[in-house]
Amino acid sequence: MALISPSRRLRRTPFSEGVEAAGVKGYTVYNHMLLPTVFRSVEEDYRHLKEAVQVWDVACERQVELRGPDSGRLMQMLTPRDLRGMLPGQCYYVPIVDETGGMLNDPVAVKLAEDRWWISIADSDLLMWVKGIAYGYRLDVLVDEPDVSPLAIQGPKADDLMAAVFGDSVRDIRFFRFGVFDFQGRDMVIARSGYSKQGGFEIYVEGGDIGMPLWHALMEAGRGLDVHAGCPNLIERIEAGLLSYGNDMDRSHTPHECGLGRFCNTATAIGCVGRDALLRVAQEGPVRQIRALEIDGPAAPGCDRAWSVMAGERRVGQVSSAAWSPDFGTNVAIGMVRMTHWDEGTELTVMAPDGPRRVVVRERFWL
Amino acid sequence: MALISPSRRLRRTPFSEGVEAAGVKGYTVYNHMLLPTVFRSVEEDYRHLKEAVQVWDVACERQVELRGPDSGRLMQMLTPRDLRGMLPGQCYYVPIVDETGGMLNDPVAVKLAEDRWWISIADSDLLMWVKGIAYGYRLDVLVDEPDVSPLAIQGPKADDLMAAVFGDSVRDIRFFRFGVFDFQGRDMVIARSGYSKQGGFEIYVEGGDIGMPLWHALMEAGRGLDVHAGCPNLIERIEAGLLSYGNDMDRSHTPHECGLGRFCNTATAIGCVGRDALLRVAQEGPVRQIRALEIDGPAAPGCDRAWSVMAGERRVGQVSSAAWSPDFGTNVAIGMVRMTHWDEGTELTVMAPDGPRRVVVRERFWL
Numbered sequence: 171m172a173l174i175s176p177s178r179r180l181r182r183t184p185f186s187e188g189v190e191a192a193g194v195k196g197y198t199v200y201n202h203m204l205l206p207t208v209f210r211s212v213e214e215d216y217r218h219l220k221e222a223v224q225v226w227d228v229a230c231e232r233q234v235e236l237r238g239p240d241s242g243r244l245m246q247m248l249t250p251r252d253l254r255g256m257l258p259g260q261c262y263y264v265p266i267v268d269e270t271g272g273m274l275n276d277p278v279a280v281k282l283a284e285d286r287w288w289i290s291i292a293d294s295d296l297l298m299w300v301k302g303i304a305y306g307y308r309l310d311v312l313v314d315e316p317d318v319s320p321l322a323i324q325g326p327k328a329d330d331l332m333a334a335v336f337g338d339s340v341r342d343i344r345f346f347r348f349g350v351f352d353f354q355g356r357d358m359v360i361a362r363s364g365y366s367k368q369g370g371f372e373i374y375v376e377g378g379d380i381g382m383p384l385w386h387a388l389m390e391a392g393r394g395l396d397v398h399a400g401c402p403n404l405i406e407r408i409e410a411g412l413l414s415y416g417n418d419m420d421r422s423h424t425p426h427e428c429g430l431g432r433f434c435n436t437a438t439a440i441g442c443v444g445r446d447a448l449l450r451v452a453q454e455g456p457v458r459q460i461r462a463l464e465i466d467g468p469a470a471p472g473c474d475r476a477w478s479v480m481a482g483e484r485r486v487g488q489v490s491s492a493a494w495s496p497d498f499g500t501n502v503a504i505g506m507v508r509m510t511h512w513d514e515g516t517e518l519t520v521m522a523p524d525g526p527r528r529v530v531v532r533e534r535f536w537l
Numbered sequence: 538m539a540l541i542s543p544s545r546r547l548r549r550t551p552f553s554e555g556v557e558a559a560g561v562k563g564y565t566v567y568n569h570m571l572l573p574t575v576f577r578s579v580e581e582d583y584r585h586l587k588e589a590v591q592v593w594d595v596a597c598e599r600q601v602e603l604r605g606p607d608s609g610r611l612m613q614m615l616t617p618r619d620l621r622g623m624l625p626g627q628c629y630y631v632p633i634v635d636e637t638g639g640m641l642n643d644p645v646a647v648k649l650a651e652d653r654w655w656i657s658i659a660d661s662d663l664l665m666w667v668k669g670i671a672y673g674y675r676l677d678v679l680v681d682e683p684d685v686s687p688l689a690i691q692g693p694k695a696d697d698l699m700a701a702v703f704g705d706s707v708r709d710i711r712f713f714r715f716g717v718f719d720f721q722g723r724d725m726v727i728a729r730s731g732y733s734k735q736g737g738f739e740i741y742v743e744g745g746d747i748g749m750p751l752w753h754a755l756m757e758a759g760r761g762l763d764v765h766a767g768c769p770n771l772i773e774r775i776e777a778g779l780l781s782y783g784n785d786m787d788r789s790h791t792p793h794e795c796g797l798g799r800f801c802n803t804a805t806a807i808g809c810v811g812r813d814a815l816l817r818v819a820q821e822g823p824v825r826q827i828r829a830l831e832i833d834g835p836a837a838p839g840c841d842r843a844w845s846v847m848a849g850e851r852r853v854g855q856v857s858s859a860a861w862s863p864d865f866g867t868n869v870a871i872g873m874v875r876m877t878h879w880d881e882g883t884e885l886t887v888m889a890p891d892g893p894r895r896v897v898v899r900e901r902f903w904l
Binding site: 179 | 549783810
């Protein structure tokens with residue numbers, strides 16, 4: 171690994187001070203912001219995430235805020251998921267597509283009120299697309315990036331930690347719902363959500379000034395719970411089949427190719443700009459799709475570029491994320507495979523940087 | 538400095554192999570792509586850039602391509618610079634603004650033909666804004682990111698190196714003009730431009746497969762010229778007053794605040810979506826503006842966040858980029874200062890991370 175050069179362009183977060191004090195060892199850059207990738211080691215962080223509780227600086231999940239009478243109309247223009255039944259207090263995972271049906275982002279939409287939404291984005295400047303559409307259609311809506319920085323609490327002891335800081339009622343938040351809770355006189359939107367399968371919450375921290383007081387309060391309250399600073403874990407997220415925009419999918423893919431067809435209501439999502447382009451793929455299904463892949467051999471190197479997946483001489487897919495899983499004793503991977511070779515148990519060859527390896531298509535992810 | 542974690546999301550470039558072989562020591566991330574920041578040391582790279590010639594992997598300057606009958610109209614919608622006199626073969630530095638006049642990017646526009654443009658972008662997903670506007674206005678234009686990766690040749694010996702590979706006629710390219718040259722049977726757009734004041738070229742390499750053959754040819758031809766892999770140099774670009782989007786300016790600033798008023802023809806840029814919002818600032822001038830700043834004391838630490846600039850107890854500006862300049866024997870810096878305190882020679886205080894320092898406003902940059 172090489173060093174990352176600091177600059178203002180790679181934005182720090184309201185929690186960076188805490189992250190540094192906790193001994194962060196590596197970063198990635200996400201939405202022009204620093205995102206920690208490892209504290210002790212990826213393997214130690216993984217084990218700890220599955221056994222205790224971690225506080226994650228995911229401020230890089232920036233918000234695109236929609237405010238005004240046309241917010242709901244604009245939100246529906248962005249996604250093929252039918253939002254008509256969505257109520258304030260709910261969070262929806264929403265594929266965002268352009269007019270060709272290509273994925274622009276895969277955020278969580280937070281409906282704060284009928285006329286106010288947050289879109290909690292993955293790594294692309296979705297703000298630009300949303301502003302462009304709002305302007306082009308002369309919608310009566312304000313679109314901006316507010317000073318809101320998510321802090322995630324993840325792991326099996328997340329409920330206990332959160333209850334210690336916000337009170338027991340935080341335990342009642344249902345999956346992908348949110349409530350508003352007080353911290354030192356400030357309202358905080360807290361959702362039961364997060365980029366792991368270990369359970370937990372995301373706190374939408376409004377106002378950077380309250381970031382470190384909250385960080386310290388969580389660390390203090392979590393002493394008996396073995397709380398530690400953490401971050402999205404490469405191994406755990408692959409085991410769980412949590413896709414990463416820019417790694418496992420991009421603008422060249424439809425939601426259906428990404429296995430996100432269940433979040434698309436192409437027939438009824440009236441107004442979605444990508445609806446027409448997606449109608450056929452929604453009916454016929456895609457010809458390539460995301461698959462869980464198991465790669466033979468010892469721990470594979472880091473996947474910093476697509477690895478071709480071959481059936482003999484023919485390229486039938488690619489691996490986009492891979493890691494050695496201590497719990498499953500194999501290399502877990504995410505890739506995209508053509509229909510002709512995507513059935514469970516199909517044996518293929520992946521061109522890893524250290525040579526070809528056998529890879530087997532699985533029916534589902536590990537968690 | 539912390540380590541950067543490799544992943545496919547931080548895209549490699551067609552030249553990454555050459556960059557690694559040349560011993561790159563640090564990276565930043567720019568348009569979701571790796572951009573080298575240092576090879577030998579920032580100071581050694583700086584000295585060498587001013588004396589010899591360097592090959593820069595600036596593939597991260599991604600292109601937004603406009604094709605079709607409405608390309609010209611769309612291009613003018615994006616910028617307050619009047620493009621009516623621009624001819625194919627010319628490059629224009631164009632501030633790009635949203636409907637509020639806020640800077641979205643500060644790219645170089647390359648007019649390939651009346652109906653075909655490349656926008657060679659700074660660090661923001663401008664593609665999304667351009668696509669949104671094109672879709673909202675139902676323009677007859679295709680907008681996409683092509684497989685084009687700029688490679689810059691910078692330094693006083695750039696002409697000699699380029700002539701050795703492309704022939705002597707490359708010397709005739711005028712500043713911010715381009716020509717089309719052959720390399721191994723492939724057409725390459727070559728412009729006299731680049732992100733330094735040492736002179737040189739940018740080669741728009743179409744097709745990633747030809748990247749390393751070109752890299753090797755340049756290194757081979759430059760042996761006698763002390764050619765070396767390089768990258769945009771922090772010290773030199775501050776001396777030269779070359780702004781960096783995301784560091785020195787962002788969406789909250791108008792072009793006029795960025796000192797880019799000379800690239801705005803607000804009265805005549807008919808169709809620019811930010812024109813109305815910019816009319817007043819174009820007439821009255823901004824109340825804060827980019828300034829060259831000289832910071833007292835020994836070498837300042839890296840500027841990874843805005844440093845407040847104070848007049849007594851009052852915040853009157855900020856420093857956004859800073860570095861120790863060996864040639865000028867001072868800390869050179871870029872900042873934004875309020876009108877009340879921006880006159881040449883004004884002495885202020887900058888809150889550097891290692892304590893307050895005296896800072897003096899200069900009339901112009903160093904180069």
